[in-house]
Amino acid sequence: MILRPPAFSGTFYNFDPEMLKKQIDSCFRHKIGPKTMKKQNLFAAIVPHAGYEYSGPVAAWAYSRMESANYIIIGTNHGGAGAPFAIMKEGIWKTPLGSVAINATMAEKLMKKCKLLEHDVIAHQSEHSIEVQLPFLQFRFGNDFNFVPISILNEYADDMLLDSCNLLGKSIANVLSRTKEKWMIIAASDFSHYIPQTKAKHIDGEIIKSILKLDNKGMFALIADKQAGVCGYGAIAAAVAAAKEMGAKKSELLKYATSGEITGDLESVVGYASIVI
Numbered sequence: 711m712i713l714r715p716p717a718f719s720g721t722f723y724n725f726d727p728e729m730l731k732k733q734i735d736s737c738f739r740h741k742i743g744p745k746t747m748k749k750q751n752l753f754a755a756i757v758p759h760a761g762y763e764y765s766g767p768v769a770a771w772a773y774s775r776m777e778s779a780n781y782i783i784i785g786t787n788h789g790g791a792g793a794p795f796a797i798m799k800e801g802i803w804k805t806p807l808g809s810v811a812i813n814a815t816m817a818e819k820l821m822k823k824c825k826l827l828e829h830d831v832i833a834h835q836s837e838h839s840i841e842v843q844l845p846f847l848q849f850r851f852g853n854d855f856n857f858v859p860i861s862i863l864n865e866y867a868d869d870m871l872l873d874s875c876n877l878l879g880k881s882i883a884n885v886l887s888r889t890k891e892k893w894m895i896i897a898a899s900d901f902s903h904y905i906p907q908t909k910a911k912h913i914d915g916e917i918i919k920s921i922l923k924l925d926n927k928g929m930f931a932l933i934a935d936k937q938a939g940v941c942g943y944g945a946i947a948a949a950v951a952a953a954k955e956m957g958a959k960k961s962e963l964l965k966y967a968t969s970g971e972i973t974g975d976l977e978s979v980v981g982y983a984s985i986v987i
Contacts, residue, residue: 712801712831718838719806722761723845727806734849737766742967744774750986752776753953754895756921756946758982759785759839764969765900771964771984772896773846779892780813780856781847782820782882784945785839786899787863792833794863795826795878803841803859807848813856816885816893820858824881826874833861839898839942862944867933872926875944879951887956897949899942901981907970913938914966914981921985922961924950953987961987 719725724733737743755772758765787796799817802809821827834840840859847855860878864871886893901917902910913936920928926947933940940946953961964986968979 712798714801714803714835716805716841717836718841722838722842725806730806730845731849733762734766734846737762737770738774740767740770742965742971743767744771744964747774749777750775752894752986753956753958754897754949754987756897756899756949756983756985757843758900758984759842759898759942760900760969760980760982762842764972764980765982768965768967768982768984769846772986773850775964775986776850776894778851778855779894780816781894781896782858782860783840783843783896783898784860784862784948785837786942786945787833787837787861788839788941789836790863791836792861793828793830795828795874796830796833796861797821797827798831798834798859799829803844805841805845805848807845808853810844810848810853811856813858816856816889817858819885820882823885824878826878827860834859837861843896843898862948864941864944867930867943871944872930872947875947876926876951879948880955882948882952883955895949895952897942897945899940899946901940901983903939903941903980904978905939907968907976907979910968910979910981914983918963918966918983918985921946921950922963924954924958924961924987926950950987958987961985
């Protein structure tokens with residue numbers, strides 16, 4: 711059995727279990743956090759993946775709407791190591807809040823349905839985008855859930871990647887439609903990186919409009935045209951394609967904010983959004 715230790719506790723989030731619980735609780739109660747819980751039956755959610763002190767209050771909005779389920783968590787491959795579409799088909803991921811198991815049966819079904827997916831531990835061992843979602847889920851639902859991690863290497867927002875992400879999303883939808891268990895999809899992505907707040911809000915706003923229309927082609931075209939710093943657009947596209955295939959008709963932007971609203975530095979910000987489908 712593969713055991714993946716928490717690679718980013720103490721950096722992206724607190725390493726002490728009790729302090730981590732307080733840190734996550736403060737994200738919900740933050741001035742830009744959701745304050746209350748309102749459960750919705752969701753196909754998918756798009757959430758940020760930065761350090762909790764920066765993006766945690768925005769991430770809390772999506773987590774405030776989720777119901778207890780199992781989760782396919784799609785992240786981005788920041789480091790470039792490993793397979794372009796990397797899945798772990800078995801194992802345990804640990805965080806300071808406990809251990810969560812990969813659903814090996816679901817992972818195997820996804821690999822059979824979508825030949826793009828390769829079992830690859832290397833792509834996941836030093837990647838934070840999926841790991842930082844687990845403590846939020848553990849805070850809400852304990853450790854009584856399974857998940858499947860999928861990492862996508864985004865190089866160019868071109869038609870080839872778009873077609874691959876759409877194929878992955880439709881494959882996920884096909885597999886989920888055949889299971890009696892409750893599953894939802896979480897796509898981890900930040901938006902603009904290290905540009906002035908006014909520019910970030912304008913660019914991100916246009917891209918978010920295309921996501922809300924469930925328009926992957928439009929989103930890719932905007933990212934390419936504006937050279938936008940959306941680091942998880944592949945994950946977003948796969949989640950949108952899956953949700954559309956499962957019958958999603960509506961989406962909602964719960965919260966958009968930037969790191970500048972936390973740090974006060976408005977000249978070099980990162981954009982964050984919580985979107986539910």
